[in-house]
Amino acid sequence: KIKDLIIDATADIENFRFSQAGERLRDFTWDSLADWYLEVSKFERNETKQHILSDVLSDLLILWHPFMPFVTEAIWSEMGYKEFLMAAKWPKVLADKKVAEDKTEQFELIINIIKAIRNLRSEYEIPPAQKVKAVIYAGEQVELLQSQTELIKNLRTGISELEIKPAGEKLKQAAFAAVDKIEIYIPLAGLIDLEKEKARMEKRAQELNQLIKSLENKLDNEEFVKRAPKEIVESEIAKLESYKGESKKLKNQIKNLR
Numbered sequence: 001k002i003k004d005l006i007i008d009a010t011a012d013i014e015n016f017r018f019s020q021a022g023e024r025l026r027d028f029t030w031d032s033l034a035d036w037y038l039e040v041s042k043f044e045r046n047e048t049k050q051h052i053l054s055d056v057l058s059d060l061l062i063l064w065h066p067f068m069p070f071v072t073e074a075i076w077s078e079m080g081y082k083e084f085l086m087a088a089k090w091p092k093v094l095a096d097k098k099v100a101e102d103k104t105e106q107f108e109l110i111i112n113i114i115k116a117i118r119n120l121r122s123e124y125e126i127p128p129a130q131k132v133k134a135v136i137y138a139g140e141q142v143e144l145l146q147s148q149t150e151l152i153k154n155l156r157t158g159i160s161e162l163e164i165k166p167a168g169e170k171l172k173q174a175a176f177a178a179v180d181k182i183e184i185y186i187p188l189a190g191l192i193d194l195e196k197e198k199a200r201m202e203k204r205a206q207e208l209n210q211l212i213k214s215l216e217n218k219l220d221n222e223e224f225v226k227r228a229p230k231e232i233v234e235s236e237i238a239k240l241e242s243y244k245g246e247s248k249k250l251k252n253q254i255k256n257l258r
Helices: 002-014 018-041 049-064 069-078 097-123 139-147 149-154 194-220 222-227 230-256
Strands: 132-137 159-165 174-179 182-187
Touching (some): 002 049, 018 049, 097 132, 097 174, 097 182, 139 149, 139 182, 149 159, 194 222, 194 230
Antiparallel strands (some): 132 182, 174 182
């Protein structure tokens, strides 16, 4: 991802798209480096990880320097560099692009699987301290996922037992999510009160149906659409789509509880 950032941010700066370059840098720093790279590095046994992180941070400081010269210069000095950051060479992408793309795709896949597991816990209101079992049908990615078992288990997913198989039967009474062609299950029996959870979801589903019907009637009213400010109409349309999305998701969740 740092290689993509170098390419994109350089193009933005060269074409005077400074605001866009800044947004890219912020997103990478917070969403990729802080949230994922540093967390993942805690579980890496690779002896070169410190060098990789140092290289990533060095490149990132150079990219940030036009926007925050004093702060980045101070951090650069703390990292032990003798020359000034302002005199450092702008980073270039030298590695094989295909290899970099493959590594990025693999890293993104692991991240998306971890996010999916976290989302399932949230959607079914599984207490944060409650340990769970997870079953993943990984298909062609089974070897990759098996090599990252400890990472998936320990990166704030609350998994105590993880089974990774090429394929298998659909599990009943289990939370379910799909990432590409990979299936993820968390058996819910013993974790939550299934009947109580089903009742809660069905009540919310009924509320959503009423909200959807009310908004559809409002938007079907030509006088409302004609007279209301454009931003109000757009806001109502957005709410309708959001309610429909939540309703569809709830129906699937209720189905998974059976």
